[in-house]
Amino acid sequence: MKPMSAIDFTVAICTYNGANRLAEVLDRLRSQEKTEPISWEIIVVDNNSTDDTAKVIQEYQANWSEPYPIHYYLEPEQGLAFARRCAIREAKGTLIGFLDDDNLPDSNWVAQADHFGQSHPKAGAYGGQIHGKFEVEPPPGFERIARYFALLEGKKTYCYNEKYKNTQKKLFPPGAGIVIRQEAWLKSVPEHQSINGVSGNSLSMKCEDVEMLSYLFYDDWELWFNKDMHIYHKIPKSRFERDYIIRFFRGVGLSRYQTRMIAYKNWQKLVVIPIYMVNDLRKIIRHFIKYRTNLKTDVVAAGEMELLLTILLGFFYKNTRLSHKIN
Template identity: 45%
Template sequence: MIDFTVAIPTYNGSKRLPQLLEKLRSQTGTEHFSWAILVVDNNSTDNTKDVIRLAQAHWPKDSPALDYVFESKQGAAFARITAMERAESEWVSFLDDDVLPAADWLAQAYAFAQEHPDAGAYGGQIHANFEVEPPPNFSRIQSFLAIRERGPTPHRYDPNNLVLPPSAAWVISKRAWQDNVPLHPKLGGRTQDSMVQGDDYAPLLYMHRTNWEIWYNPDMHVFHQIPKSRLDRTYLTTLSRGCGLCICQLRMINAQIWQKPFLFTKLLLSNLRRVILHWIKYRHLIQTDLVAACEMEFFVGSFVSPFYYLKTSLLFRK
């Protein structure tokens, strides 16, 4: 019986995976529980499969099992569903292929699960390793890159206000997932054609609906590797708008049917106000200040999100 699975959804991660696998193979404090690694190849077009096969061929016999599965449907949400179907453990952690865990990350994750049996999910601290220095005031938008540093005290997240841990480094209860998360997600995750986010928050909101707890564990540390390209203006502004476009979809998950028209209108008006106020404050800086530009894109995306929700709902019914 496997106690814990580390799932790694990856798309064209052949250059990133070896370092992550080495970090996992070097985990400490895992002697008292059994665990395995599952790489979910999300329709990669590079040699990801060959990299994993080579790693398996040279994998030490005393290390945890290293398994590989291919998921052809593009989008991290579909890779997670596949991981949940294949995992044999009650607890399944997810690590992005550009996230490197501290040596005791897995031990801390397992210990937290034993202490919090009512947790449906939990995440820890995600620190940034920037290839180049980010612009001033980047902390205002760092959450768009899944950076989370919420202090030294464990606490529950606030799903009602969409304050949740990102999937870059999460742990999920398989039972909470199987009992609540739809097999056909409306938010599939980033692809080559879309930067719409929210695919990681949606499962947590479904769990929250049946009173599963979502926690922050400060003793779990990982380091998100952020290359120069992730600070490119076009990339960041597109990502920021994608973070906004999912807002209405997420808000509707736990809304009653009668509440949805009011919520739709509220989101339109409140986010239009945010757009106007932000433009008034930063209108002379938006073209030169990357942080202000990203915030504007997020507010615009949030304003448009009710219409994106309608479009997605209509397409999903077909």
């Protein structure tokens, strides 16, 4: 029998200037079903917000009567990787489910997430279905880039380790709604990641989730997609504006070098880097030939081109800190 103080599951919400978004997420968590057998908590990590985020949480805490508590923590070092590390440090649960402040969990999300983690002890991380909740209709061709916007749907549960075991390409669960086993993070993820992630309103470097999951993957932790976990990702119309899409994919592209190189030793990099560069150049040429007449009007094609170009340029940006100067 587990101690009365033991916590099974922590919901961690990392937020920056989320005062206008947090209430809807917390209300969804307040109405979770089938959680009676689960001992769980909610923690909010404020990544140095400049709005009323702290005040919103204080008001919820003052009027909170649920058996699972809400805790507030301030992480002054901006960057999603820092906020998530704060959550890992402060969480009392053995499983930590991360929600962004624009992620709305289904009514049984906590129950499904906890059940899956308890029944898959080798799972270091797992995500579920992420459905788009769009303010406006996405642009034509959006399905080609939907995964980059943390959208993922599927009819079957599967293990990424088996699906991509013998392939060069590695696709991991998006960070939205990802559940991390605390033991796996502490054992396999280094204290300082190369990519610190979105910082404030800057999109200069992304893919901190890919880096973190790569460490788990190459340290033999299982990564899973669980079809029974559902969240809804709110995407405002501003995300489809050309300027945002270009900056967004610039951040993704400049991060690709770090995530690619995790799998290789230093001597191996001398061999694989030229191969990657030739292949990336081939993709750029092929994409340009296919969309050359539409690059100024097709925001999806323009975003894809920015991604391909900055992936190639990313080989010259080995020092992640330089990336914060790029906007």
